[in-house]
Amino acid sequence: MNRLRKIFILMFVLIFSITLFSKDKVALSIKSRGDTRVKGGDEEKYKNKLKVGASLYSEDKIKTYKDGYAVIIFLDDKSQLKIREDSEMEIAGKIKGNVISKQITMDFGTLKANVNPQKKGEFIIATPTSVASVKGTGFWMVVDPLTGDSIFCEEGEVEVVNNESGEVIVVSGDQTGTSTPDGNVGVEDTEEGSAPTDEEDDGVGDGDSDGNGEEDTDGGTEESGGDSEPGEEETSTIRIEFQNNDGEIKTLRIEYK
Amino acid sequence: MKYKYFGIVLFLLLFIYTVNGQTLYHSPPKNVYANSSVTIEAVIESAMKELNSIRVLFREAGQDSYIEEEMYGENNIYSFTIAGENITENGIEYLIIAEFKDNSFVAFPKVDPYNVPMFLPAKKGFSGIGLENLNQQSSNYGINAEAIILSPEKDEIVAAEEVLIAVSLFNTPDVDLNSVIIKIDGRKLAGGIEVTSDLITSRPQNISSGRHTVSVSFKNSKGEEYTPLIWNFNVVRTIAEAQSLFKIRGNVTTNSNSEKVRGITRNIQYLRANTQLSYSWLDVHAKAFLSTMEDPQKQPRNRLQAGFSTTYFDLNVGDINPNFSEFGLKGKRVRGIEADLKLRYFNVHFVSGELNRSVNGYISESPDTLADGGGLAYKRNGYTYKRDMIGIRPYFGSGKYFQFGLSVLKARDDTSSVKKELSGILQGNDISINMDGVKPQDNIVIGSDMTIALDNKKIVWKNDVAVSILNTDISEGAISLNDLDTFLPGDTLQDGLITFGDTEIKINQIPVDPSDFSDFLIINENLITHLPILPDSATGKIGVKEVLNMPGSAFKSEAKFNYFNNYLTIRYNRIGSKFKSLGNPYRQDDYQGFRISDRIRMFKNRLFLTLNYDQKRDNLSGLKTTTTISSAFNAGLTLRPGVGLPTISFNTMQFSRDNDAEDIDTTFSVSQDNEQVMRIIDSRRSDMTIRQSFNITHRIEIAGISNSLSLNYSISSLSDGIDDRPESHSFIATNSSMVGFGINSNFNFPLTTMFRVTSNINESSASDNPYKYISVKFQGKYDIIPNKLNILGGLQNTNASGALDYSKNGLFCGGYFNIFENHQINARINFTLINDKSQGEKYKDYFVNVSYRYTF
16 A cells, blocks of 8 residues: 555656646757856756757746857747847747747846747737737847836837836837836837847857757757856756657656756 | 719719819729738829829828829829838828929828828738748658748858757647758768757758758658758858858849720839848948839839948938928938938938939920911920939937937929920021920028927927028029119119119119029029018017018927827927928928827727817918818727727718808909800808718637628718808719628638628719619638748629619639749739620720749
């Protein structure tokens, strides 16, 4: 009976663990330069360097330091985020059928989004100040929790709701929208030179790419290791995917040093 | 005759505007889609006057400046096709202006068309390709996969250390993960490939610099092969090298139209090319539009433009549409150069070029014989002088908080650009040639503008003021000091004195010669200045008010407030009766008015209420016999309760015009037959137009089919408020109503359909028989290969009865084919059978369009 109980508890823990780590794979890192790190939603510290080619799971967090830069791309529609230095955000996605509803929770920093038209899902960028809803557009977003958000729209439209006042602005091509912590919003024509520029275009960045090309190739198992936080021991992660007959995938992540 | 019939149809459909015998018929197009071209058509009927030009000015809704294009046509029917790239989901605003030889014009919309243009909402493109070019297959075998190339992009320049080959299988669920093969330049990668159920990635090492071809092939679980993904990319040694390279993109489109409309055939071809190059801080762009409709006897149809922009300096040459100043030059096409120096605190905007090119026109075939042996006189008409302009606007401040600008704009016709003698007819002793068309003009506009923005632009206050000087005929050049000797009426003696009344001024005592200023302004008897400034009748002083009230001045002040979920705008305009800018020739003049509008957001932006009131009064200088006050009130309510619930909108508009004429004038004259003719003229005006519309749209899903339902109902009426008109007075009162229902469906498989039925009833006091019509349209589109090969087809039927009795049955089909990803061929064929029972005639109309587009 005790043995049966142990087996039952072990199965429960295993199932619970799988459930706990059942995050959907939603995006891929296609560029990573300088000090750019990633951590799972349940991890406390940014121990792992973001590698080119690394899969990103829902609720993974990315942080770029002073010289960091990353480009991530979503798997369902090729929507892209370019993340500049000194930025931090969580990438969350929920798979519904053949689309991913995406929500980026950005604490601070600068990103450029090239969002392809969303078929059924949604693309939301939430900041401490605002929530931006995107249907298909290209725009820059500069987020500062103290001074608020600036949205530099290049094409298409971005609808921004201010969290404080609930006011809504629609920022269109060649316009800049502002949303401040005290509830104010505004839209004006973008001044020449006021929008951020893409590292890919302006030559910023040290070109420190971490392409070691050492990923496993055994399908279903992915190892993501890398540089450690200064002064800390390197941590690596193994993700194991389980797929049932319905095609549903659960992932177990194991960290080791 | 056929076109007269066509014009009547258009009139009955919706709109008709008549000014002094000139009539502009226009029916706004329906079902406008973003990124799809739309044709604007107008019919001009003018029994009295000769048309000089007809132009359409359009812009993306909400933008400031217009793009101006000339409409072309035959037999009084004119059209212009606005390219799809100019039509976004914001909709499009446009106006049509027909200008006649005597400088009069008629416009659509008639009232203040520049400021209140016609608005066309644009629907999301029916053929909307959601994810453009995601599938970049280039082979013709295998099952089509929904795989997406993630990295590298096609033709991307990537550093060797950053090469990542990645393909998403997110939308391709049934892939045998062991079947994946990646080849680079034909060589299979032996290892380093990571395959999961939703992703294929590989990071090839030691890849050399240069161009490479990658192919990714895979099979499904049954062993059937998917179409492989094949694309090219370029590798450079370092990231820095990749960043320093030029980036170029653009497209070239050729289009060929052939159509037959009521027996008249027309063929038009055009080529359109756009390209953009970027290198770090520099962006270079170029555009070209070349059409077979280019005609040296008309204003340019072709468009050429090139330029570059940087943070501090922009330069454009070719056909440009500068947004230079509110009153001087705003949106009109200029063929020349535009430069903008932007140093933030001090900036300079400069424009120079040609507003009109010279057109020779024609000469009368049979001359008039002048009395008293004066010989033969020929008439020249249909010509246009070359009109050059130059403008400079230094401005201070970026506009974020403050901007102040000063502008000077000068435009002058080149009198030597049109020769009097034409077709071998030379002036001589017995032959004279008279230029009977538009006279050459000279114009200066001096203006100032100021913008103040406060509280993060929640308060914005903008002011514009300008004065103009116009010379209405410079064909004889400037007057000289010697000419002044005999300039004044009655002073015919060449005696070195200017004599008026008892006063005499010696010519040699005048310190300046007017002809010395001819480079700046040609001064002669045809000069209209902004003087006189009339002093205040009570105080006798001249202040700001008196300056602003000058006939040659224009003033605009606008304040915007964005507080408490209200977006309030208050605007005051005053355009003097003599204000004229040749760089902005279609602006309504001689009126003052104000506009108050508010857009209120309620219930967390679920409910929007829009209120507008606009009033204008003309005849500022009292030169007209009557003064007309026009008022427009518009209210709109839009309810968007949220996902799963219908969106409802209601709009009402009331537009009235009243003048101060109180009496009926009666005049008597003697005809050529010595008969007494009595004319009764009723100049009183008190008419009102009311329009109301109701729309409801709802999206529902039935059996997995996503349907968008829409119901529209609108009514419109024009009525006369004066009931004691004389019998001879003609006023056409109208009533119309329209109801429409449509359903757009997206099926589970790649089929989308559209069905719409519209019914319209038009009643007119000019006819006892109301005109009714009902139209039914069905269209289906099927993606044979998603994003690559698509076909569409449909049917349209219209039956009309009443004042006009006809039926129209149309069949159309078309599609597009993407070849090798960069190349797209589009084709469309329409065939229409018209049975005109009123005229007893039948027509077989067709329209064939083929286009090819290359994107790079």
